[in-house]
Amino acid sequence: AQSVTQLDSQVPVFEEAPVELRCNYSSSVSVYLFWYVQYPNQGLQLLLKYLSGSTLVKGINGFEAEFNKSQTSFHLRKPSVHISDTAEYFCAVSMVRDDKIIFGKGTRLHILP
Amino acid sequence: GAGVSQSPRYKVAKRGQDVALRCDPISGHVSLFWYQQALGQGPEFLTYFQNEAQLDKSGLPSDRFFAERPEGSVSTLKIQRTQQEDSAVYLCASPDFLPGINTGELFFGEGSRLTVL
Numbered sequence: 450a451q452s453v454t455q456l457d458s459q460v461p462v463f464e465e466a467p468v469e470l471r472c473n474y475s476s477s478v479s480v481y482l483f484w485y486v487q488y489p490n491q492g493l494q495l496l497l498k499y500l501s502g503s504t505l506v507k508g509i510n511g512f513e514a515e516f517n518k519s520q521t522s523f524h525l526r527k528p529s530v531h532i533s534d535t536a537e538y539f540c541a542v543s544m545v546r547d548d549k550i551i552f553g554k555g556t557r558l559h560i561l562p
Numbered sequence: 563g564a565g566v567s568q569s570p571r572y573k574v575a576k577r578g579q580d581v582a583l584r585c586d587p588i589s590g591h592v593s594l595f596w597y598q599q600a601l602g603q604g605p606e607f608l609t610y611f612q613n614e615a616q617l618d619k620s621g622l623p624s625d626r627f628f629a630e631r632p633e634g635s636v637s638t639l640k641i642q643r644t645q646q647e648d649s650a651v652y653l654c655a656s657p658d659f660l661p662g663i664n665t666g667e668l669f670f671g672e673g674s675r676l677t678v679l
Binding site: 455458481483485491492493494495498500539541543545546547548549550551552553554555 | 566593595597602603604605606607610618653655657659661662663664665666667668670671672673
């Protein structure tokens, strides 16, 4: 079965600084990978996804992630964060052609003024 | 409807009480998922429907949990004899992809927050 590990439960970063949120997955078969975001008092929404093709994927709000098969990672990055990026970010995985999506425990991004 | 609608948004139950949580997915979406999100945790998969068929219920934590979707649209998650450890936000999601063609876009409701005293 597949699983997702988000090593950092919280990441504080100064406004306009770059940020990387780490995600590692475990699976014996090919996977799809996702990042979801949950803003305060809102539901989860899809930020970006990797299904196939280019390993660098771009999402909404200036975020991007890179799929690294050899390191089984899918880290999320943004070159310059804004206060509005304050949210909880969830990495998720599913097996190819399996509809079930498994989520990590989440990383809370805390933007410092 | 325009989005996934869940009710009630908040529910306080006494231990031992039965509760029912409702999910109204996006019209036309074939599949429906239930997740449980405990405080400070990520969403944990509970169960999955394709139309009225419950294809996977491997995540239901005990036989006190029961889900149904009798007409392939609205779904109800029922928890019998609630316990304190059942306190969590219960999320419903419906994807825009057809079964077996997963593109990852799950549309989530705002959740039903259950507190068991």
